[in-house]
Amino acid sequence: MNAANANPAADERSDRTAGWVFSPIGRSVVPLRKYWRDNVVEDVDHQAVVAKIAVECPATARYILMIMMSAGIAILGLLLSSPAVVIGAMLLSPLMSPILGVGFALATGKRKWLVTSARSLLMGSVAAVLFTALIVLISPLQTVTEEIAARTRPNLFDLLVALFSSIAGSYAMIRGREGSIVGVAIATALMPPLAVVGFGLATFNWTVFFGAFGLFVTNFLTIALTATLMARLYGFRTTLSSKQGWFQSGGIFLIFIALAIPLGLSLRNIAWESNSQRIVRNTIQAEFGSRARISEQDIDWGTEPLSISATVLTPEFDTGANADISRALKERLGRDVAVRVEQFRVGADPGAAEQAALARARAAEQAAATERQISTMVGRMAMAAGVERGDVMLDRDTRRIGATARPLPGLSLEGYRELERRVAGDTPGWTVRLRPPPLGLPPLALGDDGRVVSGQVAEGTVAWAAKRIDLPLALRGPEEPVQALATRLRAEGIAIEQVEVANGDRIEIRWAALPQ
Incomplete structure (x- = not known):
């Protein structure tokens, strides 16, 4: 067998290449391909680029922390409807390396690298969603702002943002010109949608949840697959066969088409609106x-x-x-x-x-500010009472707000009274009423002269609790001081059902009747 017939497969590829080269299109493309290969691809240090991306792909403690901090700042910016804060959050996001890792791993056919990068993205995404959901749960602001609503309707422009971000990020990594600004571009396409997913989860708003999740998936696939194409374009070697490579390229193209069609329809609807x-x-x-x-x-x-x-x-x-x-x-x-x-x-x-x-605009602005104040006030009242926001009673006409507090371990009646003071201090012009649970009432100590020596704090707490709970009291103690106390309490409108005279150095106070 001679050398010409030693490798039939190579001969077959050579014949196909020759047919391509001598076709009209092939003759015009070959010089461009040769220039690209000799002057662009040859200048790329492929091993260094792969190592640079791969080293940042694992999910380290620093990676998770920075993801959570970026997500936290992003959700605060979304709740405040502040684009500047949202953009500032992107400076912290370390999403660029693992998502480019997915793209380059697909291009090179490295399964282990792909699994590591995908795991990092999954862990980071879950951490971001859960952390933002926690922030929303404890935040008094839970309304859908314009910034949040903007991330719930993905369209073709969102795909283009992700596409251009991925091209910029991939080029910067390949040519050794990466920087924080490139990471910001990629994070802009991913972190705000993740934060909105957390918002939807915390508020059980599934329209927001699935809309933002659809935007995140769209951007993620676009960035990862564009990075794959960029890596293939710059000559990163793959372990895939030629047939597998063409199959992969065709699959990527079909995914882009599948994403572009519904997003294009969505964009058309937005344009019509x-x-x-x-x-x-x-x-x-x-x-x-x-x-x-x-x-x-x-x-x-x-x-x-x-x-x-x-x-x-x-x-x-x-x-x-x-x-x-x-x-x-x-x-x-x-x-x-x-x-x-x-x-x-x-x-x-x-x-x-x-x-x-x-004038109407100013009135509307004042009304909006009042609504924000009321929303904050309701949130603080719910937190002080340990109840849901819906359990807070609000009367806008008389400017009254109230709630029935749940029993909190270790908290006395004086503690509930202090919580009411704090809420009232934050809501000037409103009457605040926090109804505590009917806990034990503090006794009043008496001095040698029969006067109360424990100060006015305990007596004030008793009077406050009796007014909030609206139950009659029973008093027991030496005759003169106990009768004087009964007189003072009745003067404040508190019902005294029983006054019992007994020797001792203090006045004991209890609820005369407790609710069943």
């Missing part, structure tokens, strides 16, 4: 004329017919506005609509509408 918002606003403005101002506008996209509400500041009332706007919008949007426009009459001068709009 944005355009519809503009159409609605223009239609309402055209109905009332240029002298009117639209103060508020809201569209409920989940209703059928489409529910549209708005507030208009106008110098003249338009009694047929709802019907006219409904007909116009039905024609322009192609859907049945239900329009409710609330009209407020303002002066006819050009600046009247602007002044009224400004």
Whole structure:
């Protein structure tokens, strides 16, 4: 057998290559491939890059700690609706190395490396979700802010953000130009969605939970698979056969298509909603004329017919506005609509509408601040009483807030009284009432002259507890001081059911009747 026939497989590949080279497309691509291989791929130290990424992939204690701190700062920024705080959290996130590790492990076919990187990502993700859920549980702020809502509807733009972040991160690692800013780019696509997943878990808001989880999965797959393609492009050797490599590339392409289709549809819906918002606003403005101002506008996209509400500041009332706007919008949007426009009459001068709009904006801002104050107050009251927020009684008209406290081990009536003082100190202008459990009442010590020597603290605590629990008291002690105490307590509106005269150096106080 001669040398030409020694390796039939090599001859077959050579024939295929020759056919490619001598095709019109092949002749134009070969110089580009040769330039790329000789001037770009050859300059890459593949072993150094693999070692640099692999060393940062295991889930160390430092890695878990930094993940949790980054997630904690991110959820606080989301709750405060502060993009600056959210971006600041990304500076701490160490997600870049393990997620690039997944991509490069897929490209090189290193199973052990893939398992290590995937385990690190899983542990880090679980730690981030649980830590953010804990923060949300103990936080008085549990409302869905704009920053949180923005992470619950993944679309094609989110995929592009993850794609560009992965290209930047992979290129930086391969060319030895990595830095914190590249890690920030990748963390921006992953850490906020993880924090929102924790928020959804803590508040049992499954719409938020699954929306953010879908965004996280989309970004994770996009970043990892893009890193795989970048590694293959820069010539990282693989243990996969040629057939397996083509199969892997085809699978990655199909995954991108599978992600892009629903995300593209979601983006189309968002674009339609944005355009519809503009159409609605223009239609309402055209109905009332240029002298009117639209103060508020809201569209409920989940209703059928489409529910549209708005507030208009106008110098003249338009009694047929709802019907006219409904007909116009039905024609322009192609859907049945239900329009409710609330009209407020303002002066006819050009600046009247602007002044009224400004006044309403200030009133709305004050109302929002009041709602935040009330939400914080309810959270503090629930924490002091050891109950759920829903168990706190709130009366906005009389500005009263109250709760019935659960028995807490080691906490006396004076302790519950101090908790009430603290909540009241944080809520000026509100009447705070914390009803303690009917614990034992403190006795009052008497001096040689028969007067109370234990001070006014114990007596004040007894009076406070009796008013909060609203149960009658029974007193027992020397005649003169016990009668004087009964008189003082009755003067404060406290029911004294029994006064028993007995010798001793103190007055004993108990509940005359306890609830069954």
